[in-house]
Amino acid sequence: MHDSGMEQFDKIDAILHEGGLTLEERQSFMEALESDPDLARSYAGWQQICAHLRSRLPDxxxxxxxxxxxxxxxxxxxxxxxxxxxxxxxxxxxxxxxxxxxxxxxxxxxxxxxxxxxxxxxxDRPLRKLPSWSYRIAAVIAILAVCFVAVLTLRDSDTALQTIAAASGEYERVELPDGSVAHLNGPATIRFDERDFVRSVTFNGQAFFDIIHQSDPFTVQTDEAFIHVLGTRFGVRSQQGATHVVLESGQVEVASNAQGLPTVMLEPGQMTKVTDGAPPGPSSQVELENALSWTGFIFLRQTPLSRAATLLSESRNVRVEVDPSLVNETVTGTFAPDAEIEEILNALALALGTVVHTEGGVFRIAP
Amino acid sequence: MAQSKFDPRLVRRAQDGDGLAREVLLRRLAQVFKNYFRAKVGNQAIVDDLMQCALIRVHSGLSALKHPDRFKAFAMKAALFELHDYYRGRHSPKEQTYDTQILSEKAEAASDRFESTLDIERVLSVLTPHVRRILELREYGYKYKEIANILGTTETAVKMQVKRAFEKMRNVFAEE
Structure with missing residues (x-):
């Protein structure tokens, strides 16, 4: 076989299979086909052979x-x-x-x-056997369940999926693997992959989320909605076929569980509601104190001190009094359900430059 | 007792509509697919495409999987289907360029009479079984380098065999 034949084959083969011919080489080959019937015949024949073999291929x-x-x-x-x-x-x-x-x-x-x-x-390297403390926790849970203390922590040993549930009226602080915190205010259930956490949780019930800022978005998925955030604080209430989202700070995007529907961006102090298969409702401005009362948090936003005292008294089942000279003072702050009353009052006193007296189980804020 | 990352209970949950279970399952499987296609194909863009297609195949077929304990075989077949679809697609008509169509038209115009009379079986009969094996593997979609690996030889040797086959066939074409 002489060189020109080999070169011709290389071009035919490159065009049919391996690629790599430049535009100029292709142009040159086209011209050669027009001027050389033998080459055209070889090309057509080779092409037919290849096509014939391909046609024989089974599905x-x-x-x-x-x-x-x-x-x-x-x-x-x-x-x-x-x-x-x-x-x-x-x-x-x-x-x-x-x-x-x-x-x-x-x-x-x-x-x-x-x-x-x-x-x-x-x-598929098997998941490690659970450490013994997990079983101890499980035992404690069983006892608590019997005693009607309905905070349950169950661990899925098969998947490393973590399921944490808080029964009605109970509070559970859940620290997520990325450092974010979900404050469950029962009834509520949160699930996430503890081992390969990808800043995504599924959730039902009532909770306030405190999400730390990272470049990867954080997603809360309920039955009705997806809530995408970077770093922010917001409340989610997913009950009876509807998800309410109330934003305290930062920014969140709320999407329906149905694809292709418009999403809603919330600014601080706004809320939206999503029902199954429907787009999120338009955002509306709300008073956080009322709109997030179901989270168990106390939200004070330029709140008169007398009102703050009432809220604290009711939520902590104690008596908080305010000196008459301070009733018109206002306070701002957010307090989790597990914050101790002394801790909250001392924070308020520090902000106001006042003191807190305790006498006979009564707390009194005074100048 | 140690548990598989693809425990049938996880698969069952994913089948039953547990979004998180499905996400965890597919993410773990994505790592398997990624490693596999990377070893088989190498090119990252193609690896990503194959991985996505295989995951979609698993995602869409998961609910029909009757036995969650057979998830491994189910995933393996998804990977094989995608890999071999990819091999086949390398030389399929959709991969041909516009230039190739023009070339074909020019070749047809130059050899119209010949094309209608070519006896393909007679042309193929001049080839040795070894060369036919190579040509068939190539038309299956394998590249010369891959054929060389399959047959335990070198890429250069494979290409030389094909070139010789072409020359043999060319002589037959001339007689047609």
């Missing part, structure tokens, strides 16, 4: 199933797949028998299968 799906069966793995086929390959066995088998290259490809699928299983084993 990919059937061919893979066939190869698994011939490799001794018929048990890895579903019932439907078994029926499918049984019905088409003769067709595929005849093609493979008469085409040694396709038979080789079938053998290669067996190798591909083994390679996949190796990759699987590399990833």
């Amino acid at each position: 990919t799906h059937l061919f893979v199933l066939y190869s698994l069966v011939t490799g001794g793995h018929a048990g890895e086929l579903s019932e439907e797949e078994s029926d499918e390959i049984r019905a088409n066995w003769g067709v595929v088998d005849r093609v493979v028998e008469s085409h040694p290259g396709f038979a080789e490809a079938a053998v290669q699928i067996e190798q591909d299968r083994q390679d996949f299983l190796e990759c699987w084993d590399q990833v």
Whole structure:
């Protein structure tokens, strides 16, 4: 074979299979086809041969199933797949028998299968056995359940999925793996992947979320909505077919569980409501103290001290009094349900430059 | 007792509509697919495409999986289907360029009479089984380097065989 023949083959082969010809080379080859009938004939013939072989190829799906069966793995086929390959066995088998290259490809699928299983084993290193403290927690939970103290912490040993539930009237502070905190105000249930946490939780019930800022967004998924945030504080109430989202600070995007619907961006002090399959309602301005009362938090925003005292008295079941000279003072602050009354009052006193007296179980804020 | 990351209970939850379970399951599987396609194909863009397609295949077929304990085989088949669809697609008509169509038209115009009379089986009969094996593997979608690996030889040797086959066929074309 002389050089020109080899060069011609390289061009034909490159065009049909391997690529890599420059625009100029293609142009040159087109001109050669027009001026050289022998080359055109070779190209057309080679093209037909290739097309003929491709036309003999069995369907990919059937061919893979066939190869698994011939490799001794018929048990890895579903019932439907078994029926499918049984019905088409003769067709595929005849093609493979008469085409040694396709038979080789079938053998290669067996190798591909083994390679996949190796990759699987590399990833599927079993989850570690739970440490003993987890079982102790489980035991404590059982006791608490019997005593009608309904804060439950259950761990999914099979998946590293963490499920934490707070029963009605109970508060549970949940620290998430990224440092964010979910304050559950029961009834509420939160679930997340403890081991491979990707800043995503599923949630139902009532909670206030305090999300630390990271470049990756954080997502709270309820039955009705997706709430996407970067770093912010907001309340979520997902009950009876509706999700309410109230934003205290930062910014959140609220989306429906149905795809393709418009989303709503909330600014601090705004809320929206999402029902199943519907777009989020328009944002509306709210008073945080009332709109987030179900979180169990106390939100004070330029709140008169007398009102703050009333709220604290009711929420902590204590008596808080305010000196008459201070009743018109206003205070601002956010206090979690687990904040102690002394801690809250001292914070307020510090901000006002006042003092707190305690006498006979009564707290009194005085100048 | 140690548990698999693809525990059937996790699969069942994902099937039953537990969004988080499905997310965890698919994320873990994505790592398997990524490692697998990277080993098989190498090119990152193609790896990403194959991984996405395989995940979609699993996602859409998961609810029909009758036995959650067979998830491994289910995922393995999804990967094989995607990988071999990809091999086949390398030389499929959709991959052909516009230039190739023009070239075909020019070749047809230059060899119209010949094309209608070419006896393909007679042309193929001049090839050795070894060369036919190579050509069939190539038309299956494998590249010369991959064929060389499959057959335990070098890429240069494979290409030389194909070139010789082309020369043999060319002589037959001339006789047609």
